[in-house]
Amino acid sequence: MKKQLPSYISTGEPDSFAMNTMKKRKPYIIDQIIEANTCTSHQRDALLSLKQEILEGVITDPFLESVLTPQVLEIDEIKTWKLAIKPYMGKSWLNIPFYFAEAYLYFRILIAFGYFDQGSSFYLKDPFEPFKKRELHAKGGGLETGRLVIGTENSLQNPEEKYKTLIYNALWGNRIDLSMFYIVEQSRHRILASQNEKLLIDHTQRLIELLQKSERIDVILDNVGSELVCDLILARYFLSASTKNTVHFHVKKHPVYVSDVTAKDVDETVDALVSEETWILSIIGQELNNFMKHNRFHIHPHYFWNSALHYPDLPGEILGELRKSDLIILKGDVNYRRLLEDRKWEAWDHMAEIASYFPKPFATLRTMKSEIVVDIEKDRTEKLFHTDPHWLVNGERGIIQVIKRK
Known part of the structure; x- marks a missing residue:
C-alpha cells in the first residue's frame, strides 16, 4: 500500500516559523527594498500595499491585474504560474502552503517594483x-x-x-x-x-x-x-x-x-x-x-x-x-x-x-x-x-x- 503523503508545511499554523516568517520577516524585507532603492511614489505605494496584503489580504491572480506579456515572461512560465496560483485564489496569505506563499510573494514583489514593466525605469532591475x-x-x-x-x-x-x-x-x-x-x-x-x-x-x-x-x-x-x-x-x-x-x-x-x-x-x-x-x-x-x-x-x-x-x-x-x-x-x-x-x-x-x-x-x-x-x-x-x-x-x-x- 502506497504511503500517504504528509501535508504541506503551512503559513496557517499559529506561532510557527512559517507564519512568523510571513507576518514579520517578509514585511521587513519589503521595507528594506523601499529603503535601499530610489522608488517612485507609484512603486512605493505598490510595495506598501503588498506588505499590507500579506497580513490582511487574499491570494489573487496578478495576470488579471498587471500587463505581463510573453515578451517579458515565457509562455510556459505564465502557464506555470497561473496553474500554481489557481488552487489558492481567494485564500488568506496566512493559511496556504509555506513554499507557495514565499515564491508567490517574491513574484509579486517584482511586479510591484516594476521589474516586468517595459515602460518602467526599473524594468529588469534587481530590487535586491x-x-x-x-x-x-x-x-x-x-x-x-x-x-x-x-x-x-x-x-x-x-x-x-x-x-x-x-x-x-x-x-x-x-x-x-x-x-x-x-x-x-x-x-x-x-x-x-x-x-x-x-x-x-x-x-x-x-x-x-x-x-x-x-x-x-x-x-x-x-x-x-x-x-x-x-x-x-x-x-x-x-x-x-x-x-x-x-x-x-x-x-x-x-x-x-x-x-x-x-x-x-x-x-x-x-x-x-x-x-x-x-x-x-x-x-x-x-x-x-x-x-x-x-x-x-x-x-x-x-x-x-x-x-x-x-x-x-x-x-x-x-x-x-x-x-x-x-x-x-x-x-x-x-x-x-x-x-x-x-x-x-x-x-x-x-x-x-x-x-x-x-x-x-x-x-x-x-x-x-x-x-x-x-x-x-x-x-x-x-x-x-x-x-x-x-x-x-x-x-x-x-x-x-x-x-x-x-
Missing part, C-alpha cells in the same frame, strides 16, 4: 542588487571570504584535504542568506571556523569520492556573496583537476529570496574576482572566464527555479540536462525543501525513498533554516529539541548528504 553588492564587497563579505578560503586551500597538499576544506566552506557559506538578516551577522565570523561537530549528517568523504570519479557536475545554486564565491572556488578546483571535467551552474531566471543567484550575479562575481588586488583570486577569476570561453563552465538560468513548483515537477528541459550529469549538488535550504515538497515529513523518514524520482546521484549541502529535515534518528531528534528548541531554523547546524541511485 544593493544588498548583493554590499555582501560581495563589504568587510567580511564574499571577496574577503574568498581570500581566506584560497589561502587555506593553498596551504594544503593532499587533494582530498583540499576538497574537504572547499566542501565545508561551500556548506557554511550557505549561512549568509540575505533573506534572513538576523542570522547573517551572527554567522559571518564563523563561516570558515571548524564546525564539524555541527554537522547532523556528514557524507563529505562520499562526496569527495564522487567528485573524483565525475567528469560533469551540476550545481543548483543558492546565495550570492560568500556562498557563491565558495561555490566558484570549488568549481574551479574541480575544473582544474582534469581537462575532461565540466561544471554546469543552474541559477534563477529572475531575482528572488533577496540573495539567490542569477546569471548576472555569477558574471559580476567572476568579474569582481578578476579585478581583485589579491593576485590568486584574480587568477581564479581569469581561469573561470577561460573555462567559460572553452565551454567547460556553463550557466543555465530557468524560470522553474523561481516558480512555486517542487522537484517532482522538474520540466523536461532541466531533466534533460541533469540526466547528462555524473553528480548533482543542491545548495541551500530552499532546494532541500523542494526535494521534499516542503511537506511535514518525520525527521526519521528517508530522503532516498522520498526523492527516489531524482534522475541522478545527488548531494545536498544545507545549513538548517526551516522546519524540515529527514534521516535524523528519533532519539537524536528528541535530544536536539531538548538542548536547542530552535535547532531546525537558527542556522547553527548543517547537512552534507549524498544519495546514490540504486
Whole structure:
C-alpha cells in the first residue's frame, strides 16, 4: 500500500516559523527594498500595499491585474504560474502552503517594483542588487571570504584535504542568506571556523569520492556573496583537476529570496574576482572566464527555479540536462525543501525513498533554516529539541548528504 503523503508545511499554523516568517520577516524585507532603492511614489505605494496584503489580504491572480506579456515572461512560465496560483485564489496569505506563499510573494514583489514593466525605469532591475553588492564587497563579505578560503586551500597538499576544506566552506557559506538578516551577522565570523561537530549528517568523504570519479557536475545554486564565491572556488578546483571535467551552474531566471543567484550575479562575481588586488583570486577569476570561453563552465538560468513548483515537477528541459550529469549538488535550504515538497515529513523518514524520482546521484549541502529535515534518528531528534528548541531554523547546524541511485 502506497504511503500517504504528509501535508504541506503551512503559513496557517499559529506561532510557527512559517507564519512568523510571513507576518514579520517578509514585511521587513519589503521595507528594506523601499529603503535601499530610489522608488517612485507609484512603486512605493505598490510595495506598501503588498506588505499590507500579506497580513490582511487574499491570494489573487496578478495576470488579471498587471500587463505581463510573453515578451517579458515565457509562455510556459505564465502557464506555470497561473496553474500554481489557481488552487489558492481567494485564500488568506496566512493559511496556504509555506513554499507557495514565499515564491508567490517574491513574484509579486517584482511586479510591484516594476521589474516586468517595459515602460518602467526599473524594468529588469534587481530590487535586491544593493544588498548583493554590499555582501560581495563589504568587510567580511564574499571577496574577503574568498581570500581566506584560497589561502587555506593553498596551504594544503593532499587533494582530498583540499576538497574537504572547499566542501565545508561551500556548506557554511550557505549561512549568509540575505533573506534572513538576523542570522547573517551572527554567522559571518564563523563561516570558515571548524564546525564539524555541527554537522547532523556528514557524507563529505562520499562526496569527495564522487567528485573524483565525475567528469560533469551540476550545481543548483543558492546565495550570492560568500556562498557563491565558495561555490566558484570549488568549481574551479574541480575544473582544474582534469581537462575532461565540466561544471554546469543552474541559477534563477529572475531575482528572488533577496540573495539567490542569477546569471548576472555569477558574471559580476567572476568579474569582481578578476579585478581583485589579491593576485590568486584574480587568477581564479581569469581561469573561470577561460573555462567559460572553452565551454567547460556553463550557466543555465530557468524560470522553474523561481516558480512555486517542487522537484517532482522538474520540466523536461532541466531533466534533460541533469540526466547528462555524473553528480548533482543542491545548495541551500530552499532546494532541500523542494526535494521534499516542503511537506511535514518525520525527521526519521528517508530522503532516498522520498526523492527516489531524482534522475541522478545527488548531494545536498544545507545549513538548517526551516522546519524540515529527514534521516535524523528519533532519539537524536528528541535530544536536539531538548538542548536547542530552535535547532531546525537558527542556522547553527548543517547537512552534507549524498544519495546514490540504486
